[in-house]
Amino acid sequence: MPRLVDKTVLIDDSDIDLFIQRRFLEVYDFSNELLLYKSADEALNWLKTINIDQAPDIIFLDLNMPEVDGFSFLKNFKELPDSIRSKTKIVVLTSSNSAKDRSQAFTYPNVIQFITKPLKQSDIEDLKKLINHNEFTGQANP
Template identity: 75%
Template sequence: MQRLVEKTLLIDDSDIDLFIQRRFLEVYNFSVDLYLYKSAEEALKWLETLASEEVPDIIFLDLNMPEYDGFTFLRQFKELPAHVQSKARIVVLTSSNSSKDREQAFTFSNVIQFITKPLKQTDIDDLKKII
């Protein structure tokens, strides 16, 4: 079965959520390569170092994290090199069901989807249509 994208980055401070999301994406053959970060700050540092061909196609981003939350990540993402910003699309994957969070997330141009955890098959189907 063909994968939907080449590279995917998961950012979530919860080991359990990272495990569940990773397994779900593996089962549904979402991506060839999966990268996991528990820290949005560390993920940003990693993204800064990447050449164009290494940039993930999709970033699944949790909003509710200590220190660097998802919105801090989104603000800092706009400072990354142009080749990162032009390639990576962001899916907010969060426990928040706040309409305010949803509206604020979509003010960032790279955000293509807002999903409330847990990730479901219908979410992947919707993403296929967007991608």
């Protein structure tokens, strides 16, 4: 069975959440390659050094992290080269179920989905629909 995307990045400060999310995505054959980052700052530093061929297709981003939180990541992501931003889409995967957080996340054009943890099969099915119906180039509805 072919994978849904080539490269996925998980950004979460929790080892347990990273482990669970990674295993879940592996079980559902989501991605050919999974990269894990425990801080948004580390992920941003990596993104600043790569070229378009190395850019991830999807980033799963936690909002509630120490130092650089998910919203700071999103603000800094806007400063990355167009080539990276045009390829990479962001899925907010957070423990927050705040309508304000959801609304704010969708103000960033690369955010295509907002998921409240834990990641579920239905979330993957929704993402598959977004990706397979070429809605990938537009913004999902909040």
